[in-house]
Each structure stands twice: as C-alpha cells, then as structure tokens.
Amino acid sequence: MSMTEQVRISDEAELVAAVASAAASGTRLAIAGRGTKQGIGRPLEVARVLDLSALSGVTLYEPEELVLTARAGTPLSEITALLAQNRQMLAFEPMDTGPIFGAAAGDGTLGGLFACNLSGPRRLSHGAVRDHALGIRAVSGRGEVFKSGGRVMKNVTGYDLPRMLAGSFGTLAVMSDITLKVLPTPETEETLVVFGLDPASAARAMSAAMGSSCEVSGAATLPAEIARRRPEAPADVSVTAFRLEGFAPSVRARRAMLISVLMPFGAVEVLDEAASRAFWVLVRDALPFAGTAPRALWRISTAPMAGPVLGRALSEALGAETFCDWAGGLVWALMPDEAARAADVRAALAPHGGHATLLRGTPEARAGAVFQPLEANLAALTARVKASFDPRGILNPGRMYAGM
Amino acid sequence: MSLRLPAADESVLARRAQIIADLSAIVPGEGVIFHEREMKPYESDGVTAYKQMPLVVVLPQTTEQVSRVLKYCHAGGIRVVPRGAGTSLSGGALPLQDGVLLGMGKFNRILDIDYANRCAVVQPGVTNLGITRAVEHEGFYYAPDPSSQIACTIGGNVGENSGGVHTLKYGLTTNNVLGVEMVLITGEVVRLGGRHLDAGGLDLLAAVIGSEGLLGVVTEVTVRLLKKPDVARAVLVGFPTSEDAGDCVAKIIAAGIIPAGIEMMDRDAIAAAEAFVKVGYPLDVEALLIVELDGPEAECAHLLEEVSRIAAACNSSTLRVSRTEEERLGFWAGRKAAFPAVGRLSPDYLCMDGTIPRKQLPLVLTRMRELSARYGLRVANVFHAGDGNLHPLILYDANQPGEMDKAEAFGADILRLCVQVGGVLTGEHGVGVEKRDLMPEMFDATDLAHQQRLKCAFDDQGLLNPGKVFPTLHRCAELGRMHVSGGQVPFPDLPRF
Numbered sequence A: 001m002s003m004t005e006q007v008r009i010s011d012e013a014e015l016v017a018a019v020a021s022a023a024a025s026g027t028r029l030a031i032a033g034r035g036t037k038q039g040i041g042r043p044l045e046v047a048r049v050l051d052l053s054a055l056s057g058v059t060l061y062e063p064e065e066l067v068l069t070a071r072a073g074t075p076l077s078e079i080t081a082l083l084a085q086n087r088q089m090l091a092f093e094p095m096d097t098g099p100i101f102g103a104a105a106g107d108g109t110l111g112g113l114f115a116c117n118l119s120g121p122r123r124l125s126h127g128a129v130r131d132h133a134l135g136i137r138a139v140s141g142r143g144e145v146f147k148s149g150g151r152v153m154k155n156v157t158g159y160d161l162p163r164m165l166a167g168s169f170g171t172l173a174v175m176s177d178i179t180l181k182v183l184p185t186p187e188t189e190e191t192l193v194v195f196g197l198d199p200a201s202a203a204r205a206m207s208a209a210m211g212s213s214c215e216v217s218g219a220a221t222l223p224a225e226i227a228r229r230r231p232e233a234p235a236d237v238s239v240t241a242f243r244l245e246g247f248a249p250s251v252r253a254r255r256a257m258l259i260s261v262l263m264p265f266g267a268v269e270v271l272d273e274a275a276s277r278a279f280w281v282l283v284r285d286a287l288p289f290a291g292t293a294p295r296a297l298w299r300i301s302t303a304p305m306a307g308p309v310l311g312r313a314l315s316e317a318l319g320a321e322t323f324c325d326w327a328g329g330l331v332w333a334l335m336p337d338e339a340a341r342a343a344d345v346r347a348a349l350a351p352h353g354g355h356a357t358l359l360r361g362t363p364e365a366r367a368g369a370v371f372q373p374l375e376a377n378l379a380a381l382t383a384r385v386k387a388s389f390d391p392r393g394i395l396n397p398g399r400m401y402a403g404m
Numbered sequence B: 001m002s003l004r005l006p007a008a009d010e011s012v013l014a015r016r017a018q019i020i021a022d023l024s025a026i027v028p029g030e031g032v033i034f035h036e037r038e039m040k041p042y043e044s045d046g047v048t049a050y051k052q053m054p055l056v057v058v059l060p061q062t063t064e065q066v067s068r069v070l071k072y073c074h075a076g077g078i079r080v081v082p083r084g085a086g087t088s089l090s091g092g093a094l095p096l097q098d099g100v101l102l103g104m105g106k107f108n109r110i111l112d113i114d115y116a117n118r119c120a121v122v123q124p125g126v127t128n129l130g131i132t133r134a135v136e137h138e139g140f141y142y143a144p145d146p147s148s149q150i151a152c153t154i155g156g157n158v159g160e161n162s163g164g165v166h167t168l169k170y171g172l173t174t175n176n177v178l179g180v181e182m183v184l185i186t187g188e189v190v191r192l193g194g195r196h197l198d199a200g201g202l203d204l205l206a207a208v209i210g211s212e213g214l215l216g217v218v219t220e221v222t223v224r225l226l227k228k229p230d231v232a233r234a235v236l237v238g239f240p241t242s243e244d245a246g247d248c249v250a251k252i253i254a255a256g257i258i259p260a261g262i263e264m265m266d267r268d269a270i271a272a273a274e275a276f277v278k279v280g281y282p283l284d285v286e287a288l289l290i291v292e293l294d295g296p297e298a299e300c301a302h303l304l305e306e307v308s309r310i311a312a313a314c315n316s317s318t319l320r321v322s323r324t325e326e327e328r329l330g331f332w333a334g335r336k337a338a339f340p341a342v343g344r345l346s347p348d349y350l351c352m353d354g355t356i357p358r359k360q361l362p363l364v365l366t367r368m369r370e371l372s373a374r375y376g377l378r379v380a381n382v383f384h385a386g387d388g389n390l391h392p393l394i395l396y397d398a399n400q401p402g403e404m405d406k407a408e409a410f411g412a413d414i415l416r417l418c419v420q421v422g423g424v425l426t427g428e429h430g431v432g433v434e435k436r437d438l439m440p441e442m443f444d445a446t447d448l449a450h451q452q453r454l455k456c457a458f459d460d461q462g463l464l465n466p467g468k469v470f471p472t473l474h475r476c477a478e479l480g481r482m483h484v485s486g487g488q489v490p491f492p493d494l495p496r497f
Helices: A014-027 A076-085 A110-116 A162-167 A199-210 A248-265 A273-284 A308-318 A342-352 A377-388 B011-013 B016-026 B036-042 B063-076 B128-138 B154-160 B203-206 B242-254 B267-277 B297-313 B325-336 B336-345 B358-375 B403-420 B436-442 B445-458 B476-478
Strands: A004-009 A029-032 A049-052 A058-062 A067-072 A133-140 A145-149 A173-181 A188-196 A216-222 A238-244 A268-271 A297-302 A321-325 A330-334 A354-360 B057-058 B077-085 B099-103 B110-114 B119-122 B177-183 B187-193 B218-222 B232-237 B262-264 B285-297 B318-321 B346-353 B379-384 B389-394
Touching: A004 B476, A014 A049, A014 A133, A014 A145, A014 A173, A058 A076, A058 A308, A058 A354, A067 A076, A076 A110, A076 B346, A110 A173, A110 B445, A133 A162, A145 A162, A145 A173, A162 B203, A162 B297, A162 B445, A188 A273, A188 B099, A199 A238, A199 A308, A199 B389, A238 A248, A238 A273, A248 A268, A248 B297, A273 A321, A297 A308, A297 B177, A308 A330, A308 A342, A321 B187, A330 B476, A342 A354, A377 B203, A377 B445, B011 B016, B016 B057, B016 B063, B036 B057, B036 B099, B057 B218, B063 B099, B077 B336, B110 B203, B110 B232, B119 B128, B128 B154, B154 B218, B177 B203, B187 B203, B203 B297, B232 B242, B232 B297, B232 B325, B232 B358, B242 B262, B242 B297, B242 B358, B262 B267, B262 B325, B267 B325, B267 B336, B267 B379, B285 B297, B285 B325, B297 B318, B318 B358, B325 B336, B325 B389, B336 B346, B336 B389, B346 B403, B358 B379, B358 B389, B358 B403, B389 B403, B403 B436, B436 B445
Parallel strands: A004 A049, A029 A049, B057 B099, B077 B099
Antiparallel strands: A058 A067, A067 A173, A133 A145, A133 A173, A188 A238, A188 A268, A216 A238, A216 A321, A297 A330, A297 A354, A321 A330, B110 B119, B119 B218, B177 B187, B177 B218, B232 B285, B232 B318, B262 B285, B262 B379, B346 B389, B379 B389
16 A cells, blocks of 8 residues: 555645646545544545645624535634624534544534534424535545535525535535535524333434424434433433523523423423533433444444334344434434444334444445445435546545445 | 527427327327317426427326336437426426427325324425325425415425525525435436435435436425414515615624515515505605515514614604504515516516625615616516525516517526626526526536536426526536646636636
8 A cells, every 4th residue: 555645735726727737637636624423434445645734714604694615624613603703603503523433522524524524403494404505615536616506595596515515425516615504593592302202202202392383403312321421311211302502592492391291291391591501411422432442333324213213123132222313313323342333224224214324443444335325216316426436446446335 | 579499309200209209108098199279288387488389298197107218308309398397487398399398287196194293295396385285184284385385286396496575584495305216217217215314325306306407307395394383474674775775685684684585675675566456565765675584473672673773763754564364465476476466567578587696785776777768767676685586577568569579688687696796697587598508607618518517417308498597508528528648627717607
C-alpha cells in the first residue's frame, strides 16, 4: 500500500483544480474535513486525501431570513456558537460522533455533518439534515463546480440536488458551500419520564404521545441495563422520555396534556430544563455507548412501533445492548464484541422494513456491507447516479458500496 | 403561442395504430383512449394556454401495467408524459404529439392507514385533500396544502414537490413523504424509503420529489401524518407600506416565532379579494398580513399577544384577531379567493411563482410597479411572506393581439428580477414548459449538465417528459463525455454562462 498524500484546500479554485487533476489521472481521493467521521463507512484505499478544514467560514447569515451559508470545512462549533448568539439553532440537532469514536466532543465540520446526514432526537419532529438543506456549491468527480438550490425556503427550480447530496458520504461531489435553513431555539424545554415500561409498552406510549397534539420533539426509551448507567437513575428500571420545547406557556399547557396521555402507562415525572438538556445530549450522541470501541455499533432506522421490540430481539438473540430514539424509529445496538453480525442484524430487521448501518466497526467489519444492501434494480440505479457525478470513481470510492 | 417542444418522431407517429393495439393488449378495456374527442380533456393541464393532443392516452390500474407500458415505450423509443390530476401551473403535464400520455387517475386507493406509525400508504391518484379526509376523524392530517388540494393528486405533489401556505412551519412535500414505489422507463420497479425516517442509501427520494415526471412514474406513496393542532387562530394586520409589513414579518421571526402561515397581499389584491368575497379587509392599506398561529390554546393566546405587540411597533394601521373559527376562516377566504378575485378584474391573468429573500420584497415591488407601467399591464401580488414565495398576477386580455406575449415577457422580467435579488424562478409551481427557457437565468451550462446527467442515470434515452424543465435536450452520450486533459478543465478562464 502506497503512502497517502495530503492536499490542503483553502478555496474553491484549489478544490476544483485538485479534483480536476485527480479526475484526469484517475487518482482516488478521500474527502476529509476535520476527520471526525472517517471511521464511518467502508474503509478507503486512496492515494490522496483532500483536507477541506481550511475551506472555512460562514459567508452568509441572515437570522431574520432563517438562512446560513458556510464553506464545507467550517467547524460546526463555530456555526452553532454564531447561531446561539441570535437564539437560533440547527433544528435537526446534529449528532456529535466524537464520544462513540473515543474522540473529543465538539469537533467536526459542516461538510462532514452534511455528508453523513446524522440527525439527532429532533429528527422526529423537525426533519433530518437533508430537510434543512437549501442550496449547495460543489465540485463533482468531473472536476467541475456546480450549484443547485438556492438560499430561499421554497424552491422547486430543477432537481433537488442539495437534499440528494446530503447523506451521500462524499461519493458524488465535494461540497464547497452549504446553505441551510436555521430555526429559533425554543425558549425552554422539559422532559416527562415514565419508568419501568417494557419495550412493547414503551412503543405504545411513544406512539400515543406522538399521536397527540402535544408536539413532542423527542421520544426515546432506554432499557434498564442502559438507564441504570445514568448517574441520576432512580432505580434499576427502564426510562421512556418525552421532550416538550417551546414558549413557556405552551410547554406548561402541553405538560398537562401529555401527562394525561401518559397516565395509562404509569406515573410521570418531570425533568427540568437542565436535566432535560443533559438527557437529550446523552441520547443524541449515543453516550451510553461511548468508550465501548472497538465493539461493533449499529444505527438502525425502522418503523417506530417496531424499534423497541427489535431492540429487545437483538439483545436476546445476539447479546446486544440497545436503546431507541425517534419514538422507537431509531435503534442503537451495541454488539458484545467486534463481530458486527451483519447478517443476523439485517435478518432481524427484515420483517419490519428499514435500514441498518454499521456506524462503528473495525476495518475488517466495515469491509463488508456498512450500509443496508440494495435490491438489484436500486443498486444498478445507484451505480448509474454515482457514475453520472463521478464517472471515474475518484471520490471516496467504495465508502458506501463496494466497487462504487 | 410559440412554444418550442421536441420535434415529433415521425416514425412513432407512423406506428400509431400498432402502438394503440399493443398498449390495448397491456391495458385492456377502457384503459386506452385514442379518439380525438375523448383525448380532448388531456390536451392541456392547468396552463390552458398550452395545448397539444397526445399520441394516445393510457390509464393503467396496476404497477405491473405501468411497468409493461414503460418497458414497451422504452423498447420502441416512444416518449411518455405522466399526468396526475392535470392541475399543474407550469405545463408539466402538457402532452407530446408523439408521446403516450400516462394518466395515473385510476390509482386512487388508500392502501393502508397506519396511525401507530403515523403514516399512510396511498396510490398516487389519491387527492391531497383525500388523504386528510381519510384520517381527520382520528384527528390526523397530511400537512402540505397546495391551494389546488381538492383536486391535485399526491402523485402530482411528489412530481412537483408541492408546497402551500404552511410550508415555513410544516415543510414541502419532500419533508412529508417517507417513501415511494416507482417505475423506471425500463419497466424496473424500485422502492425508495418506507415507514421509517431517512430513506437510506443515496437519497434518491429527494431527487425524485420535484423531478416533474422526468425520472420515473410513482405508483405508491407513503406520507407522514400529523396530529391536527388543538386550535388555529389568525390575526389580520394592515400596514401603510409594504416595507412596514415586511419589517413586521422579519421581527416576528426574529422573536423566535414560526407562525403556521404568514400571507401578504398588496393593495390591488386586497381590493380584488374584498370586492369578491366581502370579508371586511381594510381598503385603506398598502399591505395586509394574515398571520396564523396554531398549537395549544395557551400558546396561541401567548403568541397572538406577541405578534400584536410587534405589529403595533411596525406601524400597523389596523389589527384584528380572530375570535371564532368562523372569523379565522373569513380572514383566509379572501386570500384563498385572491386568484379568482383577480380573475374577475381581467379576462385573463398570468400567475407567476418566484421566491425571493424576504427582505428584498420592497425593492421587488417597486421594480414590479415600474415594469407594470412599462408594459402597460396591471399586476396584483399575493405573497407567502414566511417563505418568500411571491405570486404576482399579471392581468391581460388574450383577445387583444400581442397582449399575451407582452404578459409573458413581463412575467419573465419579474422572474429575472427574483433571481437577481438572490431568489429563484419557481417556489412551488414547477419549471415545466413555462419557465423552462428561463433556467439559464439561474443555472449555468455546468449546473444544468449535472442535472441532466442525473436524468440520464434514470432515463438514458430521454423518453420521460422531454421538453420540460431543461431548455436544451442533450443526448446522454454527449453529456457523459469528460472534457479533461492534463488535469485542466478546458479554457479555465472562459466565463461560463
């Protein structure tokens, strides 16, 4: 294996030149920001790494228009701090992958976040990273810069490439600029908690809450073996939690409504604002599984009612530790060791529908299918789409699928 | 009407009888329509100025039939134009002389309502409002509400990424669809997404939603259902200037309030609406805002106070808060009737659909008045103020020679203006044929080539809805070439346009 060469990119012209040159010579590139998510996806074998961390800076922020544009290498912390000054936020609640990879929290870039489309608990009510993508400038595998979308909220001019490129793991184009919709930070928040629900009851309780008009913006269930690790855990029981956010009078009113919705499932306790914030950071960043590398860690999206039951099944059959976010629709499953058990995980998921991603694994485990394998027609279409943006296969080759 | 459509393929026209016979074998009974009189209802969509009789109309009922029809057309090099309810305001479903018009109206069943997972699986011919009607007895609804929702279908909504008046808070179609089943032009069936969040793999669902029927034919849609808010209340605010109204919207949002809807109307639109429905709109204001808040009663009450305070600080001259549901609906009645109301003022009108950064509204309105004077045509404006989507209605008389061309030129100038101030050509109506030739105002050749290559990945012969969205048809082989030598793009200093 040859040495990997690092190329530092500090403006769009350099980015175009670097990709065009690689396209001309067929040189395979890895695309990196601050490198915090390099452990996600299939391992790369490339000759050159494009380091975009110097392609940085917020170029447009108009709080009253709810819009922000930044270069791909801009640190996420810089963006969230700027938004916080105006009491605004990235509503999709970006996951910080640092802790589960044994790295510091608070690192990572906008480009990396966009490429991985890793949304947190508020995905449930406010949508994913991709739902907030308004526009991009990017360089495709052809070494050509192109733009799509815009800076306005409502736009159907041409194909929606910004949303399509979100979550494409740098395999289609290298982002230069990303424009996002931003939203006001809720004035306050609190979390209602029901203890001791079994997985099926937790699924029903979360469904009841989401099927009410209480505007729950986070719903998660942690089985006892996970919940007991929280320092403030009251006893050895499961925790099912529901977040309410908004203006104080609204949160108060919805608390009363939600308590009556949850009453049939058990006694309800309230976590105040500070405790609520801490709880949802724990769920967002999968903190119960921090420090467990190199054990294989799965992130599974499925129908919400199926999640808690699937989690239990993975525990019983494979010895996994699991918990659910997104009202049950997101299952985090930590395997007992480095073996990913991909076939078993996907077989357990199959009856419910959805997709399982090996978010963390050893290089050997990740050499298999990290992302849910595609049915034949869709796989062929996906390969054609890849080729249309990157005909020579130079951008993060094989990161999503082998040979693509 | 001088509309350039792709030249008809003579060899296809010559085979018409055979094509009709072959398609009749795939879709038996009354599923194939080929007599001119019976095809008449399909010759145009919501843009009735454009008319074209299709080669034949096919109305399949099953995914398998769609698959076989498309496979047949792909094998024979026959163009296909998909159609939902035909309510497009951009000519997206305009037929082609040599093309099969694939009507999806018979796909009109709701397949599953899954309240526990808050989604519904429906066929594409179900109307937008039909989804809400099917679930409202349980207190649920489907959020995007284009004004044609009584007639437009969810399949068409997927094609156009339809919006409505509540998009700032509740999103567009793309934010509310979880999955689709679709058929490619080859007849291959693919499923994207499902009942779970995030479709997985490359987000091709994002590409398909809003693709105006150019990428595939959707045969099933899984939509997200939401619980209806407890209450909705609206406040009607008049302002002496559009600047004040725009300022008020900015300050509401800066205060952290995301209303369910914020609509603005200008003096001409207010007058037309009031004359039509008589709901008590103030007539002595330059701009009228309808701000709707929804959620728990306590939240609405709290925010109505906030909004009223902000409006007063922005020089509002009149302010009314809805006290009853009837009154709230009254506030909306005028806005919702704005198009027909304007229609009464003039034999014809052209509805534009640009989006602008909201702060540019005063400038855009001023320039529009100048253009109005120059063209000698009146224009009334309704504006989805929350998301910047502007609907100028240009009044004209098609019976006056040259006036329609003048109205179209005026409309094109307005859209150019939208792009110049940082906006886009279309916020929710789609590019279709109407704005197709303006695409270079917003995108350069490289931008368009990247989009058209995506089309090639789905449809290598360009048979699905050609002549829509893109001003120039390119062969996929030509688009696919890489013009790279020695690590340099050719002519790096040459301006691209």
